[in-house]
Each structure stands twice: as C-alpha cells, then as structure tokens.
Amino acid sequence: MKAHYASLLLVPAVALAAVPARAQDALIAISGTVYEKSTKQPLPGVSVSVKGASVGTQSDMNGKFELKSRLRFPFTLVFNTVGYEARELEVASGSQPIAVQLESRAIAVNEVVVSASRVEESRLKSPVAIEKLDIRAIKETPAPSFYDALENVKGVQMTTSSITFKVPNTRGFNIPNNFRFMQLVDGVDMQAATLGVPLGNAIGPTELDIASVEITPGAASALYGMNAINGMANLTTKSPFTYQGLSVYQKVGVNHVDGKDRDPSVLTETAVRYAQAFNNKFAFKVNFSYLRGTDWLADTQTDQNPQNLNSANPRFSELSGANNPAADLWNRYGDDRSGNVPVAIQYGGRTETFNVRRTGYYEKDLISPTVRNLKFDGGLFYKLTEKLELSYGYRYGLMDGIFQRGNKIQLKDVTVQNHKLELRGADYYVRSYVLVENTGDSYNLNPLALNLDLNNGSNTVWGNKFRTELQNQVNRGTDLATAMQQARAVADAGRAEPGTEAFNQLKNTITGINNWDSGVNVPGAPATGGAALWQRSRTYHNEAQWNVGRRIKFADVVLGADARVYEVIPDGNNFVDFSKPLADRTTPGGNNVYYKKFGALRKAPSCYCKTA
Known part of the structure; x- marks a missing residue:
C-alpha cells in the first residue's frame, strides 16, 4: 500500500x-x-x-x-x-x-487495527485477514454512504433488502439476513435480539462521526463469540477530544428515474455533528441524522408453481402461463400452499379435481413506499487521569423498511436504543451496555394477504362459490381457461380491492392483530386473524478485558470475560408464556423469558480460546 x-x-x-x-x-x-x-x-x-x-x-x-x-x-x-x-x-x-x-x-504505511486480537496492533502482524476503511477511504468512496462502501471491500457482499436495510455477508453466506455476522459500534453489539440481526446501520454512526471501519471476512468467533462465526464489522467513531466543532452535510438524490415501478422520487439525508472539549478533562458530542425516501419495489411475476408441476394441473395444457389457476407468483402473497383449494367438477364425462389458489395480493399493495431512518446519539467523556477515561453513550434509531426472513416483513416505526457505560485505561477496559428493541407497528406480509382473502370467506366457502360457477360455465360450453377466470371473478365478489377505503381499513385492522393464525372470518364480520409483528426485548451485556502483555514484557497475553442476558417480552405469537392459560397465550404479556450467556477468553501467542 x-x-x-x-x-x-x-x-x-x-x-x-x-x-x-x-x-x-x-x-x-x-x-x-x-x-x-x-x-x-x-x-x-x-x-x-x-x-x-x-x-x-x-x-x-x-x-x-x-x-x-x-x-x-x-x-x-x-x-x-x-x-x-x-x-x-x-x-x-x-x-x-x-x-x-x-x-x-x-x-x-503500516496501518493499525484492533479487531484481530481485541488490542491495538499492526495490520501487517494481524493473525487474521483484516480489511480497513479509514477516514480518507471513506471520504473518497464513490458510494451514497460509508456503509454502502462496505460492498467494495474485498470478501464482502452486500444484500440490499431496502433502502434503509442493508446486510453485509462474508464467507459465501449470501442470505437475506446473516445471523452469524457481528456488527460492533465502539464495542457495542448492534444485533436486535428478537429479529436476530443488526438492522443495517439504522442505529449506527453517521458519516460525520465515523473514524474507521474494520472488516473481518473470516470467522472471528474465537474472540467474539458464536455470533461472529461468519465475520465481523467493527465501526469506530471519532473522539470529541480530537475532533471538535460543528459539521453538517445535506445529501439529495433522485431514484426511480425511469418511472416504471414508481414515480421519480427525492431521496434526502441530513446529518449534524457537534463536539466540544473543556480543559483536557471533559468532552461531549452529539450526532443527528434523518433520511427519507421512496423504497424499491419488488414486482417480479415469475410463477413458482407452473402448470407442469403436480401441485398445479399438468394434465391440462390449456391451464398454463397466465391461465394457471394454481399460480404462485413471486411478490404476490396469499397464493401459496395455504391458499390452495381443490375444486372437483364433472368435466369430460368424469370427475376432475383441479388445484386452485386464492387470488392473493401483490407486494406493492401491502407495503408502505415511504421509508425513514432517524438517528441520534450523544456521549459524555471524562478523563479521571491522563490515561483513564470514563464515558457514557446513548444511541437511538427509528427506521422503516423491508426485512427478509421466511416471509417479508414490513418494518414500520422500529426503534432500537442503546445505553453504554465504559471505563477505559491504557491496557484494560470495563464496559456495560443495554439494548432496547421495539418493532413498533411492523407486520408480516404473508399472513396479511391470507387474512385479507379470508375476510371474504374461508377457503371452503370461497371454493364452493368457485366450484359452482366453474361447473355452470363448463356446462354452457365455455372453454376451461375462460371458465376458470369467470369462476374466480364470481368467488372474489365482495373482496377488498387495493386502493379502496374498505381495503385500507381492513388492512389496518389486520396489521393491528397480533395473531398470525388464519382467522375463521365471516364476510362482513370483524377479522380475527392478524399479521402484526410485536417484538420487544432488552439485552444486558457486561464485559472486561486486560492486556497483560503490556505489564509482562516477555508474554503477549490478553484476558477477558463477558456476561449477557437477553430479556424477551412475550408477544403471544413468536414468544409465548406457557404458564398462562391456553386461551390467553396468544395475548401479549406474561412472564418475560430470559436467555443467559457467560464466557471468558484468553489470547496467548499459541492460541485464541473462548469458553462459554
């Protein structure tokens, strides 16, 4: 270099x-x-x-x-x-x-890194491969933000689920959410406990406050635990003692310029940083940023259940392509296996059973196109001695976007908060922090679409309407493909159509119900099945590390220990309090669930060992 x-x-x-x-x-x-x-x-x-x-x-x-x-x-x-x-x-x-x-x-130049051994050392002497972005590289990167620049780092692949939700992947684990990739910000693990992944940079530093980014593409679990088995990103922010004053930036761009899926939209981001030090003893800093834009739209119409499959209707060539009544389209929900309805009629002189799927709803009709990401953080720093510093930091992030898991999740008003207290000396530190997660008004697209359809009748009721009209059309001599279309139109009569006030009201009702089970809905009656994603958790973490090698010249030894407690608040859906009566288990609340982890590490010239 x-x-x-x-x-x-x-x-x-x-x-x-x-x-x-x-x-x-x-x-x-x-x-x-x-x-x-x-x-x-x-x-x-x-x-x-x-x-x-x-x-x-x-x-x-x-x-x-x-x-x-x-x-x-x-x-x-x-x-x-x-x-x-x-x-x-x-x-x-x-x-x-x-x-x-x-x-x-x-x-x-011989760069210095800290991720490889948890202590400051030469990058050339690092025992593992470390890729680093310093301030200069961050400023010169041709990317909308420093976080997007990670995609250009060797060994890193970025999966973009939403404008506000980007997931780094390493070691070939290219999945929508890399559960075993750790992201640290000034030593704090940014993983949301119940969602199981760091929410991109939703609560991380702004570009004005970032000092460096270190990427470990290989496994870092020996020193950082099992969550780092796929790699790690270590983000370090600027010290208010060194970087003082007021900094501001405003970014404005336009996306969807082709106007195909959405109209051209403005993408804007504002960030402010202010830091000040007093008498070489006390310092503080505050950061604020706000991003707003129109998200990308997934609108691919590929059929995942084509006519040639047994789950469709392979014996009838006329029921192919756009005429497939069992179609399961990408980016359409409610038309999967749970929406399959067998329909038996008299056709061609014998009883034929056709596989038919509920009509479902397209993703573009179920998600909110506008996304936001608001971030705020502040810190207080006090030097007890020249080499001993006590600090307190607070971070808050609010975001919207799309999160991909088994199904797609509309993240709406998700908040994550972090409190950190740290005592750091020349060769040791003691750190404690708390993460508070709240998924706000988020919801799951698949049960939303299923329950929207079920509000127009159960699969049995809908299937009977379809069967009756299909038989009538066949008896009149209508060709099979047209008869299927006419039968669907009759069965869907009264269905909540996107863009109408009735659809919006029903959608709001279902996304406010915390029960993904398909409701036994009656036309005209309130929906009983829901799609809400209500997840609340707190993470408590304590750790300490001592670099013994600075005191003992003949041995390079680092000792450390940590303790972590996850506190999950039952939502009655993903997390259930089984001590409650069966009829009440689907309601939020109850006895909180605790998961505990304790560990210790020893880094010596011959080994990196972590026990738990």
Whole structure:
C-alpha cells in the first residue's frame, strides 16, 4: 500500500496567539493555517493535537485551525493527516509566529487495527485477514454512504433488502439476513435480539462521526463469540477530544428515474455533528441524522408453481402461463400452499379435481413506499487521569423498511436504543451496555394477504362459490381457461380491492392483530386473524478485558470475560408464556423469558480460546 509523508516548514504567515501563563496551567489559544507545499493551497482535515494530551482540533476547509486549552509551555503540537507523515513542532512561547506547509512523498504505511486480537496492533502482524476503511477511504468512496462502501471491500457482499436495510455477508453466506455476522459500534453489539440481526446501520454512526471501519471476512468467533462465526464489522467513531466543532452535510438524490415501478422520487439525508472539549478533562458530542425516501419495489411475476408441476394441473395444457389457476407468483402473497383449494367438477364425462389458489395480493399493495431512518446519539467523556477515561453513550434509531426472513416483513416505526457505560485505561477496559428493541407497528406480509382473502370467506366457502360457477360455465360450453377466470371473478365478489377505503381499513385492522393464525372470518364480520409483528426485548451485556502483555514484557497475553442476558417480552405469537392459560397465550404479556450467556477468553501467542 502506498501513501505519503510530510515535511514541516515554518513561515511567518500566521501568528500564534497565546494568553500569558500566569498560573501553572494557563488558558492558551493557538491559531494557524496548514498549507500543501507544492500547490500552496490550504489543506483541510489536518488533525492538530497536543502531544501527550487529549486536546486537539482539525483544520477547516480553508486550512485554518484554532485550539484552546489549559497548557504549560513548552508543549508539542502534532500535525497529522491520512497520506502524510505525522510531524511534531515544539511551542516554547506565545510569541512564535507559525504557518505549516506539508509536502507529500510516497512511503509504505503500516496501518493499525484492533479487531484481530481485541488490542491495538499492526495490520501487517494481524493473525487474521483484516480489511480497513479509514477516514480518507471513506471520504473518497464513490458510494451514497460509508456503509454502502462496505460492498467494495474485498470478501464482502452486500444484500440490499431496502433502502434503509442493508446486510453485509462474508464467507459465501449470501442470505437475506446473516445471523452469524457481528456488527460492533465502539464495542457495542448492534444485533436486535428478537429479529436476530443488526438492522443495517439504522442505529449506527453517521458519516460525520465515523473514524474507521474494520472488516473481518473470516470467522472471528474465537474472540467474539458464536455470533461472529461468519465475520465481523467493527465501526469506530471519532473522539470529541480530537475532533471538535460543528459539521453538517445535506445529501439529495433522485431514484426511480425511469418511472416504471414508481414515480421519480427525492431521496434526502441530513446529518449534524457537534463536539466540544473543556480543559483536557471533559468532552461531549452529539450526532443527528434523518433520511427519507421512496423504497424499491419488488414486482417480479415469475410463477413458482407452473402448470407442469403436480401441485398445479399438468394434465391440462390449456391451464398454463397466465391461465394457471394454481399460480404462485413471486411478490404476490396469499397464493401459496395455504391458499390452495381443490375444486372437483364433472368435466369430460368424469370427475376432475383441479388445484386452485386464492387470488392473493401483490407486494406493492401491502407495503408502505415511504421509508425513514432517524438517528441520534450523544456521549459524555471524562478523563479521571491522563490515561483513564470514563464515558457514557446513548444511541437511538427509528427506521422503516423491508426485512427478509421466511416471509417479508414490513418494518414500520422500529426503534432500537442503546445505553453504554465504559471505563477505559491504557491496557484494560470495563464496559456495560443495554439494548432496547421495539418493532413498533411492523407486520408480516404473508399472513396479511391470507387474512385479507379470508375476510371474504374461508377457503371452503370461497371454493364452493368457485366450484359452482366453474361447473355452470363448463356446462354452457365455455372453454376451461375462460371458465376458470369467470369462476374466480364470481368467488372474489365482495373482496377488498387495493386502493379502496374498505381495503385500507381492513388492512389496518389486520396489521393491528397480533395473531398470525388464519382467522375463521365471516364476510362482513370483524377479522380475527392478524399479521402484526410485536417484538420487544432488552439485552444486558457486561464485559472486561486486560492486556497483560503490556505489564509482562516477555508474554503477549490478553484476558477477558463477558456476561449477557437477553430479556424477551412475550408477544403471544413468536414468544409465548406457557404458564398462562391456553386461551390467553396468544395475548401479549406474561412472564418475560430470559436467555443467559457467560464466557471468558484468553489470547496467548499459541492460541485464541473462548469458553462459554
């Protein structure tokens, strides 16, 4: 890998202003400008920090920087940016004028990673393959966001279920939801407990706050547990001590420009970050982002139950293609096996039994086209000593979108919250966090379509109507394909049609019922079968790690332990409290269900071991 180094030159262009040091640590204000030597242009994004302290800032778009903190002369400033070698400048007094020019030259770079061994180490010495995106790579990536850029990382394949829901896959496990791929944000596992997967970057950092992304394409379960057997993404955010100030971006785009499935729509994202440090002791940061757009539409009409299969009607060639009464189309729900209705009539001088499927509803009529993703996070950081930091962080994410599992799930008003408390020293840390999951008003498309059809009569009632009209049409000499179409029209009479107020009201009723069982619905009576996805959970996690190798020079040893508790609140559908009476088990609530996990790890030069 090639990068650059910089040479540092001082020219009398910008003065260094300082408040005179009357006390041991005086409030000193430093300002200056960083230039690129060959072009004489201002150099933005250069990190300016005080050596040996957690005080720093960045140069702005005009190359200017300003740093205020309580310091003692002399102190050393460090100028550093990706692609340039870090250089140091000693500041002896407040009267020294300063301007900085950085000269680029090609040298080899040895990146630092933390994912491979849970401790900071050279990427070249990593025991496993690690792919890394740093700040520069993230800024230069030709992708809508840094998360989309993961698709360009070697060994990573991205599955896009929705604009707001993207799933990284590694090791060939290309499934709609990679249950064994771990995603960490500042050490916090982002997996939603009941859904079983990280919800993309719905609660993760914004592009303004991301510092680096490390991808482990291979198994990382030895150090991170079984959830990392397919790989891991480790996202690290910016420190408010180093990256201070206000940052804002606004992205606007247009999708569906061809107008085929949806009208051209605006896709917009707004993000804000603000960070501030005080006296090299206390710092805070806040981030906010909001994305809104029109989602993609799945509208493929391929028949999964063609006429040549025994589950259709292979003996009748005229019932093929668009005339197949047993068709099970992609992206149409309610026409699968549970909607199959055998119909027996007198045809051709004998009794013939035809397989017929309920009409069902297309995905475009069942989902909400508008998607949102709102994210907020904030953190408080306090340095107890120069090398010991206590921090608290909070994250909140709200999202809509499509989630693919056995069936497609319409995610609506899903929220995930995270509280984290961490004590970190030079060679150890202790971390505790809580994840709170709520699937909001989400619903399952398949039981929704089934129960919409059942509201127009059970399969038996609907099948009797179909049978009667089919027999009448055949007796009149109507060809079989046309007779099937006429019989379906009669059987579907009174069915809730998409786009009508009756359809919308019935859909809202069914998506508000937390029971996926097919209801024994009576035409005109309230629906009894539902499609709601009500899942609530909390995850409690505690872990500690000690890098013994920093104390014992002759051995590279890391010790760690963790404890995790999943608390699942019964919803009466996916999770049931069996202590309740049978008649009440389908109602939400009851005794919460707890799953517990305890583990320890030891990393030594000869092994990586995790026990649970």
